[in-house]
Amino acid sequence: NAGVTQTPKFRILKIGQSMTLQCTQDMNHNYMYWYRQDPGMGLKLIYYSVGAGITDKGEVPNGYNVSRSTTEDFPLRLELAAPSQTSVYFCASSLSSSYNEQFFGPGTRLTVL
Amino acid sequence: GQNIDQPTEMTATEGAIVQINCTYQTSGFNGLFWYQQHAGEAPTFLSYNVLDGLEEKGRFSSFLSRSKGYSYLLLKELQMKDSASYLCAVLLHGGELSFGAGTTVTVRA
Numbered sequence: 001n002a003g004v005t006q007t008p009k010f011r012i013l014k015i016g017q018s019m020t021l022q023c024t025q026d027m028n029h030n031y032m033y034w035y036r037q038d039p040g041m042g043l044k045l046i047y048y049s050v051g052a053g054i055t056d057k058g059e060v061p062n063g064y065n066v067s068r069s070t071t072e073d074f075p076l077r078l079e080l081a082a083p084s085q086t087s088v089y090f091c092a093s094s095l096s097s098s099y100n101e102q103f104f105g106p107g108t109r110l111t112v113l
Numbered sequence: 114g115q116n117i118d119q120p121t122e123m124t125a126t127e128g129a130i131v132q133i134n135c136t137y138q139t140s141g142f143n144g145l146f147w148y149q150q151h152a153g154e155a156p157t158f159l160s161y162n163v164l165d166g167l168e169e170k171g172r173f174s175s176f177l178s179r180s181k182g183y184s185y186l187l188l189k190e191l192q193m194k195d196s197a198s199y200l201c202a203v204l205l206h207g208g209e210l211s212f213g214a215g216t217t218v219t220v221r222a
Contacts (some may be wrong), residue, residue: 006136031208042117042200042212043156053195056144058209090155101146104155 001026004055004105006091012111013081021076021108023091031094033058034066034072036087043090051075083113115139117154117213119201124219125191133216135201143204147175149199149214159199160186189209190219196220 007022024030030051035043049068060093063085071102075094077087088109092102116138125131137145144163148156160183162168162177174187188195201213 014192031211035212038216042214045209048207048209056189056207059211062194096208101161102159104157106155 003027004091004093004103006105008108009106009110012113013078013113015081015083017077017081018077019081019110021078021089021091021113023074023076024072025070025074025093025103025106026093027093027103028071029093029095029103030071031096031102032068033092033094034064034074034076035090035092036048036060036085037090037107038087040053046076046089077098078110080099083112085111086112115203115205117201117203117211119139119199121214122217122219123136124221127191127193127220127222129191129206130145131191131218133188133199133201133218134158135184135213137182137184137185137203137213139203139205139211141206143206143208145175145177145184146202146204146210147184148174148202153196154156154201157165162189191220193220193222 004025006034033048034046047066091105094102145157152154159219160175167176172189177184198215200215202210
């Protein structure tokens with residue numbers, strides 16, 4: 001199993017550009033999550049999904065969109081990138097919401113200039 | 114909102130013991146996780162407590178007191194490779210995790 005994979009690993013965007021961060025898991029997990037981590041800070045939840053076709057906002061959803069058309073994929077879309085979105089983005093997945101060990105992808109480092 | 118507090122930094126000597134405290138005030142509680150995160154890497158799971166008491170796993174132990182909103186992670190026989198950030202996270206009722214800012218532990222020779 002590859003676990004949780006994310007692409008790209010690094011990206012530099014100009015203000016106002018758009019991009020999609022890809023996330024795929026091969027563990028047949030129902031729950032998937034997107035976090036951002038700013039320097040010296042903990043992870044903040046952007047969006048999450050409890051299954052295909054179902055998504056919900058987390059703590060910091062503004063400026064982002066998600067979709068979940070399959071169990072495996074959970075892309076994060078940035079529209080009109082802003083410098084405040086410079087961060088490291090982690091995707092994670094878990095089997096259920098009870099005992100909920102989350103498995104994290106390697107992260108995407110995004111810089112908006 | 115959720116409030117999860119842990120110290121910013123701790124330093125200890127190789128072979129010593131370090132205790133990282135975490136206090137929380139959250140709108141729900143389904144358990145508490147500790148994750149380890151090395152610089153530039155993704156968090157990895159260390160422990161999970163849902164009932165009061167101590168969970169021991171090798172050199173790492175984690176304690177929970179739900180009535181006090183308190184947990185700690187105990188790292189024994191510190192090794193240089195234990196230098197990392199340790200994240201306390203509360204599992205909320207919707208299945209999402211709310212994280213503290215993390216404690217950076219530096220192990221010195």
